[in-house]
Structures are given as structure tokens and as C-alpha cells.
Amino acid sequence: MIGLWVVLGTLALGLVTGVTLALRNGRVRAARRPDRPLPTAVAEAVDPTAAVTLVQLSTTFCAPCRHARAVLSTLADRTEGLRHVDLDITQRPEVAQRLGVLRTPTTLALDANARELLRISGVPKAAELLDALRPHLVRVR
Template sequence: MLVKILLIAALLALTSLAYWWWQRRQGTVREVKRAGALTSEQIGAQRGYYATFVQFSTPMCSKCPGTARLLKQVAGEQDHVAHVEVDASVRLDLARDLSVMRTPTTLVLDGDGTIVARMDGAPTVDQARAALATVRSEGTEYTI
């Protein structure tokens, strides 16, 4: 009986630790080593002159509508920043090429369309602003 209780307690502790780790990674901004560029044609909308949030969503994603509202709000705070939502189920080719494994996933592009940051999961306002801050314009950081 004691062995079963210890096993259940260990399983609960392991599950709690895994959930805590997963939650801490939600929306975490990862700077990307200037990998690849996306054109307006590829994402299906006009990129922002300074930066673009490219959000990959799916119809069944419960966090995608809230993420879209948040990213539109942050994009609206700055001049020349756009938010583009891409349906990953429709653009599966692009999602595969960019290793989008879950939604929402947001890529941050600079003015040239170069991917400079990535957020997997639903970000907070501060995380979205931090991702936008990774965009540099001619060697200087864009201030928020």
C-alpha cells in the first residue's frame, strides 16, 4: 500500500513539474539568428515597413483569437508595425518550412522580412513588446 502511495505521489510531482516547465515556456521570445526572409506574397498580406508579427493560427486553437488581439494592440502602439495572421491549416507548406509545430506560433520579421524572433505559445504583452524590441534598424534598437 505504501509503495502505491509513493508511486502516486511521485507521479503527481513529476506531472506538476512538467506542467510548470511547459507553462514557463509559453510565449517565450527566442531571438533567431537572422534566418530566412518572408515576402508579402508568402504571408498573404503587406508586411510592416519596420516590423511584422506573423501569427500562425488554426481554426481549433483556443488561444489564437486572444493572441491576435494582443499582437494587433502591440502593433498598433508603434508606427510601421503590422500583424498578419496565417491559417496554418491552409498554409501547411509554409508552416512546415518554418517548423511551426503548435499554434499560436508568432514570428517577428524586420522591415526586410528577415525572421528575427519567434514566440511559441500565447505571449503576454511584455513578451510581445520584447520580441518587437529584437528588431534593429540600421544597427540601432527600436525603442518602445
């Protein structure tokens, strides 16, 4: 009987964890510490001529990273003042560590001064991201 309770408890815990992760996937969050200095690789990726640069932190064998790249590059192509840069951190774990990134893809929205505006873990939802970025962009087509 105890074995049955252990199995049921494990299943319940797995279900709660799965639902929590699914709800957090792609959600736009405010920057934790917007004035924190960025790692050099990320700071160099910022386009100073763009109002917002989306820096996608990816790894080599990450399937959701390819989907996020498609969403973000399409959004950047059709939005004035928005740039997308994909930064592979497979060989640079110190970048993820300094930024507090626990999963890929994670996307940072940075202004022209390399200040973090917001962050997305997982594959972003284009409409939700565009709404969150609207105050920082000059004009959205």
C-alpha cells in the same frame, strides 16, 4: 505499494511538464536560424513598408490564438512601423513543419527583408514583446 509509486511518479512528471510549459508560454526568444528561407505563404505576408511584421501562425480551433490576435493587433495599431498578420495554417501543415512550429499560436517577428528577428510561442506579453522589438522599430508611441 508499487502502484502508489507509479501514481506519484506520474503526478510528479505531469507537474514538472506543466510548470515548464507555463514558464515558456509567451516568452520572446531569438530566432533560431534568421537567414533560413521562409515558406512562400509567410514571405508573402511580410509588409515591406513596415520595420517589423508580426506573423501570427494560428489554427482554426485554437482558443489562445484569439487572445494572441487581440494582443498583437492592439500592439500593432499603437506602434509605428509595426504590422500584424494572422496566417491560418490549419490546411498548410508544411508551413509549420518548415518553420519548426510545434504549437499555435506562434508569432514570428520579421523585418522588411523577411528575415526572422525573434519568435514567441503562446500568447505574447505585450510589454516584453515591445521591449524586444524596440531596437528594430523607428519610433514607439
